[in-house]
Amino acid sequence: MKPGRNPVHTAATTLATAGCALVLCLAAMPAQAQLARTFVSAAIGNDASDCSRLAPCRTFQRAHDTTFANGEITVLDPGGYGAVTIAKSISIINDGVGEAGVLVSGDGIGIEVEVAATDTVSVRGLTVKGIGFGGGGGLFFLGGGTLRVENCVFRDLSLSAINFEFTSTDGSDGRLSIFNTVMVNNHDGVLVQHFGAGTVKATLAGLRVINNQNFGIVVNGDEAVINTSRVDVVITNSVVAQNARGIFTQSGGSASATINATIIRCVVANNQFGLQASNLMRIGQSVVTRNGTTWTAAAGALKSYGDNNINGNADGDPPIPIIPKK
DSSP states (O other): OOTTOOHHHHHHHHHHHHHHHHHHHHHHSOOOOOEEEEEEOTTTOOTTSOOOSSSOBSSHHHHHHHEEEEEEEEEOSSEEOOOEEEOSSEEEEOOSSSOEEEEEOTTEEEEEEEEOTTOEEEEESEEEEEOSTTOEEEEEEEESEEEEEESOEEESOSSEEEEEEEOOOSSOOEEEEEESOEEESSSEEEEEEEOSSSEEEEEEESOEEESOSSEEEEEEOTTOSSTTOEEEEEEESOEEESSSEEEEEEOOSTTOOEEEEEEESOEEESOSEEEEOSSEEEEESOEEESOSEEEEOTTSEEEEOSOOEEEOOTTOOOOOOBOOOO
16 A cells, blocks of 8 residues: 555545546436336337327227326327236326227226225226137226216227226215217126215216116116115216116115116117116106016106107006106
């Protein structure tokens, strides 16, 4: 060692130099932090990317995992984006780039949602299609919270197109809205099922529920946790046709939920059974025609506002009791 050189100072200087180099190296590495808005692309997407606009992901699942809660996934171009399991508040949005699809087989589920009572999930502009090999389901929602579906297509599925199963038991409300959506050639169209406590509020508007092998639209309150539970559903401007069963409500278990259904400006046609009410169902400004059985209400009450067109059904068009004017 040369005279006057301090070994302690030399070691400290070396460590400081190495630390600076490490900081510079880390700064140069790509960031893996979550984003408020992520992007997917079938053309240039790569799941090794950070899902930013310039480096989009390839699949919905990778984008979901990279997006903040309450964030949004944006579709950049047409293509298939794979099944996704959603576990937080998020939106998946395709606003007109072409078909953004999910193919389902082997009893899989295209979009599976299980979130908390405070969460909201929105999907818009997606297509979920069964391709055989065991088929599968479209969108299955389990838990509490809010689900919004808009401008989507569900077809050729061996299970339900949309199955909303409300299971929250903390007394919170469940909320479902489906707008301008097509459900064709599935086992069931829409199932709204109450397995929890509290109230489910459902709004279904602009649906095309056609040629499903079992139910078109069914509201099930049989498995609610407490008798004070309720399901309020409004169905407007929709076509329910060529299904085994058109619009059904069923509720009569030991702790079932009360169901209030309102049907306005709808067509219920060419189903084996048209309408069935287990609690209270109201119908107005609608057409009920060419069904095998027009309606039944053995365990409930079906009431008309007096402005429906009911004709051409195989059982002779039994009249629906009119709601008295007050």
